[in-house]
Amino acid sequence: GSGDCEPFLSFAPRSSWCCSVRAQETVQLGALGFTMRSIRGAARFGRALVAATSNSSASAVAETAVFPAALAAISRHGTAQSCCPSLQAFGYGVLQGSSNYQTRSFMLSALSADTFDVKVPQMGESVSEGTIAAVLKKPGDAVKEDDVIAQIETDKVTVDVKYTGKAPGVVTQLMASSGEVVQVGKLVATVETGMATPTAAEVVPKAEAAPKAAAAPAAPAAPAPPKPQVSKPAAAPKPEEPAQPAAPGLPIPKPERRVKMSRLRMRVAERLKGAQNTYAMLTTFNEVDMSSLMEMRNAYKDVFLEKHGIKLGFMSAFIKAAAYALSEVPAVNAVIDGDEIVYRDYKDISIAVATPKGLVVPVLRNVDKLNFAGIEKSLADMGKKARDGTISIDDMAGGTFTISNGGVYGSMMSTPIINPPQSAILGMHAITQRAVVLPNGKIEARPMMYIALTYDHRLIDGREAVTFLKRIKETVEDPRRMLIDA
Numbered sequence: 001g002s003g004d005c006e007p008f009l010s011f012a013p014r015s016s017w018c019c020s021v022r023a024q025e026t027v028q029l030g031a032l033g034f035t036m037r038s039i040r041g042a043a044r045f046g047r048a049l050v051a052a053t054s055n056s057s058a059s060a061v062a063e064t065a066v067f068p069a070a071l072a073a074i075s076r077h078g079t080a081q082s083c084c085p086s087l088q089a090f091g092y093g094v095l096q097g098s099s100n101y102q103t104r105s106f107m108l109s110a111l112s113a114d115t116f117d118v119k120v121p122q123m124g125e126s127v128s129e130g131t132i133a134a135v136l137k138k139p140g141d142a143v144k145e146d147d148v149i150a151q152i153e154t155d156k157v158t159v160d161v162k163y164t165g166k167a168p169g170v171v172t173q174l175m176a177s178s179g180e181v182v183q184v185g186k187l188v189a190t191v192e193t194g195m196a197t198p199t200a201a202e203v204v205p206k207a208e209a210a211p212k213a214a215a216a217p218a219a220p221a222a223p224a225p226p227k228p229q230v231s232k233p234a235a236a237p238k239p240e241e242p243a244q245p246a247a248p249g250l251p252i253p254k255p256e257r258r259v260k261m262s263r264l265r266m267r268v269a270e271r272l273k274g275a276q277n278t279y280a281m282l283t284t285f286n287e288v289d290m291s292s293l294m295e296m297r298n299a300y301k302d303v304f305l306e307k308h309g310i311k312l313g314f315m316s317a318f319i320k321a322a323a324y325a326l327s328e329v330p331a332v333n334a335v336i337d338g339d340e341i342v343y344r345d346y347k348d349i350s351i352a353v354a355t356p357k358g359l360v361v362p363v364l365r366n367v368d369k370l371n372f373a374g375i376e377k378s379l380a381d382m383g384k385k386a387r388d389g390t391i392s393i394d395d396m397a398g399g400t401f402t403i404s405n406g407g408v409y410g411s412m413m414s415t416p417i418i419n420p421p422q423s424a425i426l427g428m429h430a431i432t433q434r435a436v437v438l439p440n441g442k443i444e445a446r447p448m449m450y451i452a453l454t455y456d457h458r459l460i461d462g463r464e465a466v467t468f469l470k471r472i473k474e475t476v477e478d479p480r481r482m483l484i485d486a
Contacts, residue, residue, distance in 0.1 A: 115172075116165040118149055118189040120182050123159045124393025129183045130154040131263050137171050137189070144168045149189050150176065151389070155267035156396060158357065158389045161188050169193035264358040275420045280457040283415040286469045288476050290431055290447040293317055296479055308373040315351075316375040318403060320482055321475035322426060323347045323368040326401060329468040331460050332424045333400050341459065350399030350419060351379065353386040360386050361419055363399040407431065413450045423459050426472070427452040 123130060130152035137149045143163045149171065150161040163169070169191040176188045261269075275281070297312055304312040326333045326347050334343045347368045350361040362382035367375060385391040402419040407430040416427040429450045436446040453469045475481050 114167075114192065114194045116163070116169060116191040116193055117187055118161060118163055118191060120152065120161060120184050120186045120188060121159065122184055123152070123154050124156070124397075127154050127156070127184075127393060129181055130159065132176050132178050132180045132182060133158060133262075135174065135176070135178055137174075139171050139173060141171045142168065143171060143191055152182065153263050153357075154393075155263050156393055157264070157360065157391050159392075160390070163189075163191055165191060165193055167193040262357060264360075268359055271420055272417050275418050278420070279418055279423075281418060281454055282457045282462075282465070283452050283454045284462070284465050284469055285413070285450060285452050286473050288449045288451055288473050289436065290314075290449055290476070292478055293476055294447060304373070308376070310373065310376045310380060312372065313376060313379075315379055315403075315405065316372045317476055317479060318426070318428060318472070319349055319351075319364065319367050319375050320370075320372065321472045322349060322401060322403060324475055324482065324485075325468045325471040327368065328471055329464050331464050332455065332468050334459060335400075335421055335423050336456070336459055344400045346400070348398050348400050350396070350402040350422070351382065352402060352404040352419075353383060355386050355389070357389070360391060360396060361399065361402060362386060362391055362395045363397065365398075402426070403428065407449065413452065415452060416454050418454055418456060424453060424455040424465070424468075426469075427454070 120130070131154075132150055133153040134151045135149070136151070137143060137147070143149065145164065145166055145168075147163045148160045149163055152159045152161060171189055172192050173190045174188070175190075176182055176186070182188070293314065297314070301312045304310075330343050333347065334341050336342075346366060348363050348365050349367050350363050352359060352361050362385065364370070364375065364378050364382070370378070382391070382395065385395065399419070400422060402416075402422055402425040404416050404425060405428040406414050406416075407428050411429050412432065413429055414427050416425045418425050429452075431447045431449050433445045434448045435443055436448065437443055451469065451472065453465055455465045
């Protein structure tokens with residue numbers, strides 16, 4: 001604009017103004033002093049300064065980086081008081097109106113920055129709120145697409161709040177804190193995108209370099225020495241009384257700590273107690289000789305792994321056997337709804353998985369149509385999601401029957417609790433060598449497993465429950481039955 005401007009930088013606010021300085025020179029904005037040491041840093045500051053001090057949104061700064069001299073612009077208002085508050089809104093924390101700081105570079109390009117709002121995502125059809133379990137980012141952190149900013153704990157799962165913008169950016173503000181209850185759609189954070197790559201501003205106190213004597217005012221004259229005073233001798237301190245020992249017979253308090261229950265743990269407790277209060281639960285037991293299944297697994301596990309890329313386990317056999325049994329005894333797959341019985345003609349089996357945060361039950365869909373490889377792959381995928389905390393509400397919705405394998409923890413026998421709103425649950429237990437009397441009268445040590453079926457006696461009669469559990473026993477003991485549907 002004016003005649004003293006260098007040709008390599010121009011400003012286009014409403015009125016013509018600009019000023020430039022050479023590298024290492026200090027620019028004064030009223031009482032504010034700092035040093036620009038690079039063209040890029042000066043240009044970034046210039047862009048922010050024009051945006052902060054011009055009422056026109058069309059203000060622009062053009063730059064070229066071919067000249068070695070650094071430059072800076074001075075507000076047309078000419079005072080730090082008028083420009084600093086606006087610049088602070090752009091995140092220039094060094095502009096505090098103090099002359100004791102200098103900066104070597106600036107971080108942002110304010111004119112090209114866009115704001116992206118990060119909100120609480122949908123967490124499931126029946127979930128409207130959750131608790132902030134952890135905040136993983138803080139203001140100033142760089143983020144890219146799918147970076148997790150916070151985690152929300154709901155009644156069923158932990159949901160990640162992700163930055164979904166395509167362009168990388170910087171977190172500028174957080175609107176939620178750990179432990180806060182938030183609703184779907186609430187603003188969690190704001191991210192500025194379209195900025196230059198952020199670099200940390202190096203802030204150096206200028207007062208350290210200046211001689212302290214020059215900045216300090218003249219020392220006042222030394223005061224006259226005080227007159228000596230005669231002091232009375234201090235009284236001798238009283239001896240401390242010995243601590244009184246604790247009264248005999250009183251219990252010594254033991255250390256303890258209190259931890260607030262997570263939403264997931266409270267929900268599990270509520271549902272299980274509700275099932276106990278609602279259902280007429282009864283448990284029946286049986287035992288399974290695992291010899292044939294283990295023999296089949298040992299014979300084909302290498303071929304199975306080579307062909308399907310996943311190991312052959314025991315769970316797939318029990319899940320497949322349960323699907324056959326559910327087809328033969330449909331009452332176990334049904335549920336009471338008011339004064340009606342709803343018979344489900346599909347087999348969606350829930351698998352109980354223990355995680356550090358609590359029990360979750362992902363669902364395997366249409367297991368009657370899956371083969372052993374499909375079941376094992378689905379189990380591995382759901383187990384990984386559960387352990388990583390990435391399992392969703394949809395992954396756990398709609399099961400008709402549950403299998404719980406306490407045997408992985410060494411449980412020998414248990415009475416599992418029904419998972420509402422289902423009507424039955426199968427409990428698997430540890431495989432142990434026990435003496436068994438064979439049909440020919442011989443006694444041999446066989447790998448045996450106790451299995452338990454807890455069922456709602458309001459809907460399922462004892463005959464149906466025993467028939468169902470015996471069917472699972474027969475299918476697992478002779479897996480060839482699943483091939484010929486016998």
